[in-house]
Amino acid sequence: MAPAAVYVIVFHFVPVVYGFVLSFTSYSPLSRSGPEFVGGDHYTSLLSDPDFGRALLITGRYVLQVLPLTVAIALVLAMLVNRPFKGVGFFRSALYIPHIVSLTAVSMIWLWMYSQNGLFNEVLSFFGLPGQAWLLDEQTALNAASAMRIWKALGSNMVLLLAGLQSIPKELYEAARVDGAGRWNLFRYVTLPGLRPILVYVVAMDIIFLAQGFAEIFVLTQGGPLGSTTTVNYLIYTEAFQYNQFGSASAMAFVLFALIIGFSYLSMRGISGRRN
Amino acid sequence: MRRASFVAALIAMSLIVLLPFVWMVSLAFTPQEQAFGSLSVIPAQPTLDNFVTAFVDANLLRALANSAIVASVAVTANCVIAVLAGYAFAMLPFRGATPMFYALVATAAVPVSVTLIPLFLMIRGIPLTGGNDLFGAGGSGLLDTLAGVVLPYLVMPMNIFLARQFFSTAPVELAEAARIDGAGEWRIFTQIYLPLARPLVAVVAVFSFTGVWDDFLWPLVSTTSADTQTVQLALARFLASGNVQYGPLMAGAVLVTIPVLIVFLFNQRSFISGLSDGSLKG
Known part of the structure; x- marks a missing residue:
């Protein structure tokens, strides 16, 4: 017990405090003098930093584009694999696979699919349509990354929602059927309310993960074209490890932290609060 | 929905979801000069050249070995330390257990970017390593070493959480009976509860393995040389090294x-089951 406690404190709690302290300092890892205290300067200058503001908007748009679609499709999949039939385990596993393959590897596959002679352009040309420079066009790059994340996030969401579906007592469905409820009403008044606890968890976890998009951006676009896919995490990475600004990068990280907590909390309240 | 149409829907969805992987494998075996302009799934003349290129140019053999070392150390540490800690939380009531447990769960919401910079500085500042003096200054510490890569993975809070959830549903009567018979706490754990916890250890092992194997950001900032890079990093650096060749990239x-x-x-x-256990038994 003691080693675990010490380890968790040193490697999980101390870095949070240390990072918070760093966010009030100016520090380059190359300088051999220590961090220099600057107070809340980084936070106030972030307020008027156009790059940071833009990265926040891009991250927000990314989460909003991916989350509703992936949860909706995952729910359809979960309902499809919720029936007992031979071979259902195979489908559950197959649909889960994108989740376990690394973001780096799947991004490489999608990089090819989005390339000039990749899958998407071949399909377009099959229908006689002109190809697109998916990842090189400011208009489409973030959408392209979002499409990949929708696909990537289906598996884990499906498994969680499936567990949620299976936790709904069968008697509720029977009782509703006796009362003459049709398929839509069963979904609306039994399934959805029954899924509420797991939906709260799924949405919160998705917000936490999606708001930290990094590896896929690194592989697909490097934040470009013209910064149109520079998420907050990507900006923090460049600020810290390319421009050596550890202080302001830490401040950005804490603003992101606060926003993630705030939005997960709001969405949890929103979902679980709608009980008449 | 009719049975046939719903199975058809499932098959169609699974095909769409798996399609990118079909192409990954197909391209990996397609000769370079045929990689463009043909969308046949099964290559006409399958080749292993891409794999050879990936091994040589991306330094993959070394990277696979590095990832295997880092992952096995992390898996072992998590299976021992995290499982024990979860057991303590569930079975051995101690002061401050509840607030500590909530703090542990809260770490799940901390973005990686918050702890990334402090971890980088801590690993760089470990005393008497990598040319550092007693106060952790002067050298590069454990940066760019496998030990430095693995240190932050040794105990993942998620695994302690899973272990605690698992043991809190295990019957306490067994421990009580054993205590009356005079068995020590360590013996109660190893002889009674650990054998019951085999499914838990499997879950912890699997989550630690995929978590470490698939991670990208920490190896990206903590290693610089080809000798210490992990597989994901080797792949990304291979891509960044210039003219993208999709065949070798897909082979990698x-x-x-x-x-x-x-x-x-x-x-x-x-x-x-591990994934849903973590969420449902709150």
């Missing part, structure tokens, strides 16, 4: 994916 992606796929296929049940 296949090689990097096979280990997690094997672990997954042998532990599907633990994977899927």
Whole structure:
């Protein structure tokens, strides 16, 4: 017990405090003098930093584009694999696979699919349509990354929602059927309310993960074209490890932290609060 | 929905979801000069050249070995330390257990970017390593070493959480009976509860393995040389090294994916039950 406690404190709690302290300092890892205290300067200058503001908007748009679609499709999949039939385990596993393959590897596959002679352009040309420079066009790059994340996030969401579906007592469905409820009403008044606890968890976890998009951006676009896919995490990475600004990068990280907590909390309240 | 139409829908959805992987494998075996302009799934003249290129140019053999070392150390540490800690939380009431447990769960919401910079500085500042003096200054510490890569992975809070959830549903009567018979706490754990906890250890092992194997950001900032890079990093650096050749890139992606796929296929049940256990038994 003691080693675990010490380890968790040193490697999980101390870095949070240390990072918070760093966010009030100016520090380059190359300088051999220590961090220099600057107070809340980084936070106030972030307020008027156009790059940071833009990265926040891009991250927000990314989460909003991916989350509703992936949860909706995952729910359809979960309902499809919720029936007992031979071979259902195979489908559950197959649909889960994108989740376990690394973001780096799947991004490489999608990089090819989005390339000039990749899958998407071949399909377009099959229908006689002109190809697109998916990842090189400011208009489409973030959408392209979002499409990949929708696909990537289906598996884990499906498994969680499936567990949620299976936790709904069968008697509720029977009782509703006796009362003459049709398929839509069963979904609306039994399934959805029954899924509420797991939906709260799924949405919160998705917000936490999606708001930290990094590896896929690194592989697909490097934040470009013209910064149109520079998420907050990507900006923090460049600020810290390319421009050596550890202080302001830490401040950005804490603003992101606060926003993630705030939005997960709001969405949890929103979902679980709608009980008449 | 009619049975046939719903199975058809499932098959169609699974095909769409798996399609990118079909192409990954197909391209990996397609000769370079045929990689463009043909969308046939099965290459006309399959070749292993891409794999050879990936191994040589991306330094994949070394990277696979590095990832295997880092992952096995992390898996072992998590299976021992995290499982024990979860057991303590569930079975051995101690002062401050509840607030500590909530703090632990809260770490799940901390973005990686918050702890990334402090961890980088801590690993760089470990005393008497990498040319550092007693106060951790002067050198590069454990940066760019496998020890430095693995240190932050040794105990993942998620695994302590899973272990605590598991043991809190285990029967306490067994421990009480054993205590009356005079068994020590360590013996109660190793002889009574650990044998029961086999599914838990599988879940912890699987999650630690995929978590470490698939991670990208920490190896990216903590290693610089080709000798210490992990597989994901080797793949990304291979891509960044210039003119993208999709054949070797996909061959590399296949090689990097096979280990997690094997672990997954042998532990599907633990994977899927572990994921839902973590969420439902709050």
